[in-house]
Amino acid sequence: MKDQSVHDIGSKPALRAELLANRAELSADVRSAAGRSLRDTLLGMPEVEMAGTVAAYVSIGTEPETHGLLFALWKRGTYVLIPRLLPDGDLDWASYEGPDSLVSGPFGLLEPSEPGRGVEAIASADVVVAPALAVDRTGVRLGRGGGSYDRALARVSPAVLTVALLYEGELLDNIPKEQHDRTVRAAVTPDEGLHLLGDGN
Known part of the structure; x- marks a missing residue:
């Protein structure tokens, strides 16, 4: 993938x-190798271990693989919440209970079959762990444009580690930030591992 950090991103x-x-x-x-690398990096992070x-x-299509x-x-006993897309574009959350607990949702998404715990969960x-097409070095995240994760991340304490999963070449120098955009504190790439963003740089 060519370097995205130096071209016009207006x-x-x-x-x-x-x-x-x-x-x-x-x-x-x-994509498969990238998913394994991202998984191993995340599983070894102290914040994730604790x-x-x-x-x-749940990744779909060409997103970095999260299954x-x-x-x-x-399997190691962590309580895992995954989202369910609501009709208004917000995200409900429910527990992941293994691969067999996933069901088909709108837009080709895979969603939890467990009861929803609400948008505040x-x-x-x-x-x-948030999806992103790219993140810049201040933590600005580029999603798919629907705003679902910006709404969800607005409910997360600034003290909580928020991390985006990227392929190489998707950590950019700058992404234009809009008022509703919510930043993430870190990104993980397959080759370089963990990147602390913003004040954590």
């Missing part, structure tokens, strides 16, 4: 399109 829609196109060019083997509750998500991460967290998480 247009979020254009940047999203470019990043999605780059992801589509990645082979299944590259977390009683982790809020994460192995969710399963590993669940994310506030109980000790670590939040």
